[in-house]
Amino acid sequence: MASQTYFNIQRNPGYISSAYRPLIFRLTSSVGALELQIKAEIYARNDVTATFTYLATKYQKKYKGTAYFVFDVSNVIQTQLSFDRQITLPAASIITACNNSILEYKVVFTEVYYDSNGFPTEYRSVTSGIFKATNSIWQVEDDHDLNDYIIPGTAGKATSLAFSPAFS
Numbered sequence: 001m002a003s004q005t006y007f008n009i010q011r012n013p014g015y016i017s018s019a020y021r022p023l024i025f026r027l028t029s030s031v032g033a034l035e036l037q038i039k040a041e042i043y044a045r046n047d048v049t050a051t052f053t054y055l056a057t058k059y060q061k062k063y064k065g066t067a068y069f070v071f072d073v074s075n076v077i078q079t080q081l082s083f084d085r086q087i088t089l090p091a092a093s094i095i096t097a098c099n100n101s102i103l104e105y106k107v108v109f110t111e112v113y114y115d116s117n118g119f120p121t122e123y124r125s126v127t128s129g130i131f132k133a134t135n136s137i138w139q140v141e142d143d144h145d146l147n148d149y150i151i152p153g154t155a156g157k158a159t160s161l162a163f164s165p166a167f168s
Contacts, residue, residue, distance in 0.1 A: 005030045007111055007124045010068065012131070019081055019133040023074040025107060028067060031123075033113040037061050038069045039122070042076050044105040052106060055080065059112070074133075077105055081135035102134045 011026040037059050043052035056076045063070040082100040107128045115121040
């Protein structure tokens with residue numbers, strides 16, 4: 001029975017995501033070479049009619065001894081984004097949209113390992129879909145302040161909190 005070969009993206013970020021949260025890609029490869037690395041070339045564009053521009057390259061080995069590779073491209077994408085709105089001076093009341101508050105990006109992943117002559121060589125490639133990243137981040141409405149995190153104590157000693165039996 002011939003062994004099945006594969007190189008694919010198992011997990012990717014959502015179609016529209018915040019660039020200030022991890023933008024995680026998870027890949028698997030059937031290559032058994034110990035020195036196997038995956039190269040990720042990151043491309044982006046702010047205008048959907050423009051061509052993608054190369055931003056950066058990242059290399060990654062298998063994630064902590066597992067059978068897969070994990071890439072977070074958020075730090076590269078963040079460098080391409082700016083504030084949501086720009087105020088045009090001197091007329092400070094005029095606010096214009098900023099095209100750099102959202103962008104489209106894609107990543108080209110390539111297997112890299114040594115050939116028979118001992119040189120690092122690129123092999124199979126797979127390209128992600130096109131995703132969008134924004135410079136926004138989900139906000140949580142909370143009414144907490146620092147007093148909610150202080151453990152009450154008696155006579156200068158902290159007392160233990162009573163946890164329910166479900167907490168162990």
